[in-house]
Amino acid sequence: MKTTRRHVLLGSASALLAASSLGGAALGFTLDPAKDEASKALLARVVRVAFPHKNFPDAAYLRTAGVILTAAEGTPGQKLAFAATLHDLDQAGFADMDEAAALDHLKSIEDTPFFVLTRSTTVVTLYDDPEVWAVLGYEGPSFDKGGYINRGFNDLDWLPEPRIEEYEAAQ
Amino acid sequence: MNQIAKDEAAVVIIGSGAGGGTLAYELTAAGIPCVLLEAGAFIKNEDYHNNEWEAFRQMAWLDARTTSGSWRVAKDFPGLPAWIVKAVGGSTTHWSGATPRFKDYEFKAKSTYGDVAGATLLDWPITLDDLAPYYDRAEIAMGSTHRHGRPALPANNNYKVFANGAERVGYKQYATGPYATNAEPYDGRPASIQDGFNFQGDKNKSKWSTLVREIPRALETGLLDLRPDSHVVRITHGADGKADAVLYVDKDGNLHRQAAKVVCVAGNSIETPRLLLLSESNRFPTGLANGADHVGRHYMRHMTGSVYAQFDKPVHMFRGETMAGIIADEAANNPERGFVGGYYMETLSLGPSFLAAFIEPGAWGPEFAAMMDAYANTAGMWIVGEDMPQATNRVTLSDSVKDQWGLAAPNVHFDDHANDVAMRNYAYEKAQKLYEAVGAVSSHRTPPYPSTHNLGTCRMSEKPEDGVVDKWGRAHEVSNLFVSDGSVMTTGAAANPTLTIVALAIRQAEYLAGELKAGNL
Numbered sequence A: 001m002k003t004t005r006r007h008v009l010l011g012s013a014s015a016l017l018a019a020s021s022l023g024g025a026a027l028g029f030t031l032d033p034a035k036d037e038a039s040k041a042l043l044a045r046v047v048r049v050a051f052p053h054k055n056f057p058d059a060a061y062l063r064t065a066g067v068i069l070t071a072a073e074g075t076p077g078q079k080l081a082f083a084a085t086l087h088d089l090d091q092a093g094f095a096d097m098d099e100a101a102a103l104d105h106l107k108s109i110e111d112t113p114f115f116v117l118t119r120s121t122t123v124v125t126l127y128d129d130p131e132v133w134a135v136l137g138y139e140g141p142s143f144d145k146g147g148y149i150n151r152g153f154n155d156l157d158w159l160p161e162p163r164i165e166e167y168e169a170a171q
Numbered sequence B: 001m002n003q004i005a006k007d008e009a010a011v012v013i014i015g016s017g018a019g020g021g022t023l024a025y026e027l028t029a030a031g032i033p034c035v036l037l038e039a040g041a042f043i044k045n046e047d048y049h050n051n052e053w054e055a056f057r058q059m060a061w062l063d064a065r066t067t068s069g070s071w072r073v074a075k076d077f078p079g080l081p082a083w084i085v086k087a088v089g090g091s092t093t094h095w096s097g098a099t100p101r102f103k104d105y106e107f108k109a110k111s112t113y114g115d116v117a118g119a120t121l122l123d124w125p126i127t128l129d130d131l132a133p134y135y136d137r138a139e140i141a142m143g144s145t146h147r148h149g150r151p152a153l154p155a156n157n158n159y160k161v162f163a164n165g166a167e168r169v170g171y172k173q174y175a176t177g178p179y180a181t182n183a184e185p186y187d188g189r190p191a192s193i194q195d196g197f198n199f200q201g202d203k204n205k206s207k208w209s210t211l212v213r214e215i216p217r218a219l220e221t222g223l224l225d226l227r228p229d230s231h232v233v234r235i236t237h238g239a240d241g242k243a244d245a246v247l248y249v250d251k252d253g254n255l256h257r258q259a260a261k262v263v264c265v266a267g268n269s270i271e272t273p274r275l276l277l278l279s280e281s282n283r284f285p286t287g288l289a290n291g292a293d294h295v296g297r298h299y300m301r302h303m304t305g306s307v308y309a310q311f312d313k314p315v316h317m318f319r320g321e322t323m324a325g326i327i328a329d330e331a332a333n334n335p336e337r338g339f340v341g342g343y344y345m346e347t348l349s350l351g352p353s354f355l356a357a358f359i360e361p362g363a364w365g366p367e368f369a370a371m372m373d374a375y376a377n378t379a380g381m382w383i384v385g386e387d388m389p390q391a392t393n394r395v396t397l398s399d400s401v402k403d404q405w406g407l408a409a410p411n412v413h414f415d416d417h418a419n420d421v422a423m424r425n426y427a428y429e430k431a432q433k434l435y436e437a438v439g440a441v442s443s444h445r446t447p448p449y450p451s452t453h454n455l456g457t458c459r460m461s462e463k464p465e466d467g468v469v470d471k472w473g474r475a476h477e478v479s480n481l482f483v484s485d486g487s488v489m490t491t492g493a494a495a496n497p498t499l500t501i502v503a504l505a506i507r508q509a510e511y512l513a514g515e516l517k518a519g520n521l
């Protein structure tokens, strides 16, 4: 689908109606969202709705939002488009939507440059965050700790010990 | 280090990975001085990062490339058709180390499979018997486990799931190797400490690469002139049509000329044909050695895919070797399965940051998050099989995109062949069944990653009209031009290619040394 600015506006129109009843916008049009905490918090909510992990700390989502905002600082045109979508989200009352409505809202803007940048930056940032690793049970850099040779590389105990030799050799 | 004068017509090798690094060592060990030109930097094991994206950004080839065709990679990673390393040691620094041999019938793909519509199958001009002694030498050099007295790697967690699943579905040919990673100290390098970072470069030096073995040894001979940060952009020729020099760009963008009596190209199967195409001239208007129009064609990348399975108990697949498990039961030609050729299953582990990017590119939302939440309870495998060569799957020069030096970027065009698709679907099914047999609660079919195996773009052929090089890797059209990497593969076989690339390079070095000493070159 070809995404236009018009499409972004249309996509958020229904949510806009919903939002107005909740009291609506909190942010003005921020030209420099990377320097603005409220924009970052709004974007962090976008990331949490798109990548919902109950056990991930808010701080990790905020760090990812910060990286996305920096990534959005391309040309003035790109920066403006990103800021405009954030503004739309704010106007639509995204911050106050429940999970399901927020998810539906994101689906309606899934093909916009804003969302594509948010998604593609998140997958390589949120899951590269040591606090997130700890929640997922990933232990990160290991060479300096001597690898896993004495730290559980073979501690799986719910299956029998398998053969490691080749079949012919084991005959 | 040896310094060879730029105006001295030297043996020049381009690229220091599996093919070029091996060739440099074998030739210098035979007393032949060589210039080794490597586009990437000289990055040492201690410089590697135990972090997936940092390591990738540090070493992957990220110069401009484009894609086209119906393959999924063109949609998911349009600027990254392949994962290849740009550094001294080439992709052997990031490889995971699986070293199965090609099988007898795979050297005779055309005779064995017959005519497959749309496929440009051809028999190799050599047989398994020709290569067998060099396979032995390559396995000994690389320290392949389960071979020549090298012990097996121990079972890690991911392997335990994989092997038990294999047993339960009735597979027999499973084992923790062969892998070119030391299970015990060997060849002056230590045993694996199972740190889980193979794709990031092994800081411990237990995994074979030309960076830890061939290059230091070639330097020790005193005959190697290794020039990192030297990106070759053209091979020139004299009035006799023979290669006479290579032109390269250093990291500051300055052009240099190295005179050559022999040129061996080993830039991996995208850059090798690109360089030949860039070297067009009045005499070779469609590219050097391209009179028969095969340079860049028949590009193969292996039929690949992955399956990640989630369990209700912990697996911790990331602990230990990234790959250390292989199933060979499906690596046979049984056309009754609905496709020709075979495939292997191999354990594979990714950290969360790579898994998030690759498990289902483009996906997001609660289902995606649930797969990531199951990370600690996830086991993974890769499927890798023979894909069909097709003339239209090819590397060409982009007419719009240029690299950082202003030279036409390579475009990689690929369409899956119906045989590739049939094999992939069959293999996905088998992999999911295997995991179900050990209690998987769910599993996911992950599409192919950017190509790590790149083959066939300067294929070997008996007849000059069928390919680019002869059975020694010598260009049919240019008698002192050799191709020394996986580009020469006539067909791709099911096995991971590097052992074969190394075996071919050892064999080529022996031939070259003989010819040079006899004064024939």
Ligand SMILES: Cc1cc2nc3c(=O)[nH]c(=O)nc-3n(C[C@H](O)[C@H](O)[C@H](O)COP(=O)(O)OP(=O)(O)OC[C@H]3O[C@@H](n4cnc5c(N)ncnc54)[C@H](O)[C@@H]3O)c2cc1C
Residues within 6 Å of the ligand: B014, B015, B016, B017, B018, B019, B020, B037, B038, B039, B040, B083, B084, B085, B086, B087, B088, B089, B090, B091, B092, B094, B095, B096, B097, B098, B099, B199, B230, B231, B232, B233, B266, B267, B268, B269, B271, B272, B275, B323, B452, B453, B454, B484, B485, B486, B487, B496, B497, B498, B499, B501
């Ligand atoms: C993550 C990963 C895992 C892998 N796992 C396995 C495995 O388990 N088993 C297996 O068999 N294979 C594996 N491979 C594939 C293996 O790495 C390659 O098959 C092998 O390294 C190819 O050897 P090569 O000599 O053709 O190219 P490379 O090893 O890629 O070396 C090519 C070199 O040439 C240089 N170069 C390119 N163009 C130029 C130029 N114009 N001028 C100067 N230098 C140039 C490049 O910078 C590079 O250093 C893996 C690869 C990756 C990335």
